[in-house]
Amino acid sequence: MKKILFICHGNICRSPMAEFVMKDLVKKAGLESQFHIESAATSREELGNPVYPPARRIFHAFDSCPFDRVRAVIIGQDPYHGPGQANGLAFSVSPGVAIPPSLRNIFKELQDDLGCPPPKSGDLTPWAERGVLLLNTSLTVEQGKPASHAAWGWQLFVSDICRACVALPQPIVFLLWGGHARSFTAGLQIYSRSENKCSLCSSHPSPLGAAKASGGAPAFLGSRPFSQANRFLKAMGAAPVNWALP
Numbered sequence: 001m002k003k004i005l006f007i008c009h010g011n012i013c014r015s016p017m018a019e020f021v022m023k024d025l026v027k028k029a030g031l032e033s034q035f036h037i038e039s040a041a042t043s044r045e046e047l048g049n050p051v052y053p054p055a056r057r058i059f060h061a062f063d064s065c066p067f068d069r070v071r072a073v074i075i076g077q078d079p080y081h082g083p084g085q086a087n088g089l090a091f092s093v094s095p096g097v098a099i100p101p102s103l104r105n106i107f108k109e110l111q112d113d114l115g116c117p118p119p120k121s122g123d124l125t126p127w128a129e130r131g132v133l134l135l136n137t138s139l140t141v142e143q144g145k146p147a148s149h150a151a152w153g154w155q156l157f158v159s160d161i162c163r164a165c166v167a168l169p170q171p172i173v174f175l176l177w178g179g180h181a182r183s184f185t186a187g188l189q190i191y192s193r194s195e196n197k198c199s200l201c202s203s204h205p206s207p208l209g210a211a212k213a214s215g216g217a218p219a220f221l222g223s224r225p226f227s228q229a230n231r232f233l234k235a236m237g238a239a240p241v242n243w244a245l246p
Helices: 014-028 060-064 101-114 125-129 154-167 179-184 225-235
Strands: 002-008 035-041 072-076 132-136 172-177 197-202
Touching: 002 014, 014 035, 060 125, 060 132, 072 154, 072 179, 101 225, 125 132, 132 154, 154 172, 154 179, 172 179, 172 225, 197 225
Parallel strands: 002 035, 072 132, 072 172, 172 197
Antiparallel strands: none
């Protein structure tokens, strides 16, 4: 058994990323039984400065939705910054956590669009497991400080992930809710690079903007993104996403 330990200062960004990449490489090579891979910190400086989600959940979006299964991509900004909320999926919260207002509006639109009853939990892991890549442009955030890790390099990493999705052979729908998601993906040239990719834009589902058009995009409420996404996928010969949640 070969043991590999990746180390950085706080074990909240660089070493967990290296751990994830190495584990993925080992898995693809069929060598998982031969390696034990972890990450750790060299300093206790970050203790007392909680970062969300926990290190083991930073890459939950990729663990739950491998590239070959991606059918839709939803772009968020950064994780929820309250204790116990973020679980590594954009807009999603851990089971048992109160459903945030933006997610309540997402569930309202889901019901109005497809007739799906509002779920009891805000955990969107079922979506991820069905091919929805729930991707924040920053994968970590400090407690109580929105956008605190926006300059940490995450956006470069996530931008490369989005480019990789555009290059995938299967049909994929990008759901871009709000100005941040639209501006973040503006350089991807989703339409021009691939005829089996499309983007569906609207305002952000937050209570402040869900009912208002924004930047030339329609209001989120009433935009019917879920049925539109499935209509495109079926037109491309792909299976639609099952958006219903337990």
